[in-house]
């Protein structure tokens with residue numbers, strides 16, 4: 001039987017409408033419009049699309065948004081100065097530096113320079129540490145988007161075998177934490193995992209975030225499993241595809257996210273949620 005397709009686009013729309021309503025309420029009560037600044041360095045075409053989508057989403061949610069474009073040969077000092085300026089700007093509640101940065105820049109130092117209370121990506125060591133102990137100021141955007149999809153679909157996590165394929169700092173590791181905090185039994189797999197398909201076939205909930213097109217095939221999943229595809233790969237023919245081979249997996253899974261239209265729209269939605277949270281916290285502190 002074919003799997004249920006989890007419509008991330010629709011769920012993102014519903015969630016964004018709710019965020020927009022709460023942003024409008026905040027502005028009516030306090031006069032403060034949540035504001036996000038996105039810095040992009042260089043001209044990576046994929047990054048340009050992501051940044052443009054972030055700006056559009058902010059504006060649609062009634063938030064203030066600025067995009068700061070810096071040349072590909074920007075120095076570390078110039079980037080740090082720009083972050084300092086945004087740090088001091090009361091209209092800006094969230095600062096996001098689009099990754100990856102050009103190779104000559106020190107990504108860790110840049111992330112550490114963003115004040116934790118404006119770190120809407122939740123990449124700063126203070127925020128990643130908080131995620132570890134389940135005390136969230138900011139939600140890690142992509143993993144939180146995955147949790148929202150599961151919640152919206154009424155998928156129980158407690159006691160379930162959850163397998164995360166991929167151990168990146170941005171997705172795999174925080175995803176494992178969020179599933180663990182929801183009482184899942186969590187296994188993290190990576191490039192050195194032995195007998196990967198034996199592990200993936202145990203999963204009631206499988207989250208894949210490795211950046212390898214069509215890597216997970218139907219024979220690697222348990223019948224009826226929930227399969228969440230975080231991958232976003234561009235094939236030679238320019239078509240987008242995930243890390244999960246949709247045709248074979250959707251024959252075996254109970255529910256599955258498509259690419260595009262699955263996890264992707266949820267990531268930006270969670271960024272809006274974090275920007276709203278940052279604005280609320282700033283007001284609380286200033287009052």
Ligand code: GUN
Nearest residue numbers: 096097098099100121141
């Ligand atoms: N590049 C790809 N995904 C992300 C993200 O979630 N945040 C930032 N800052 N850069 C990214």
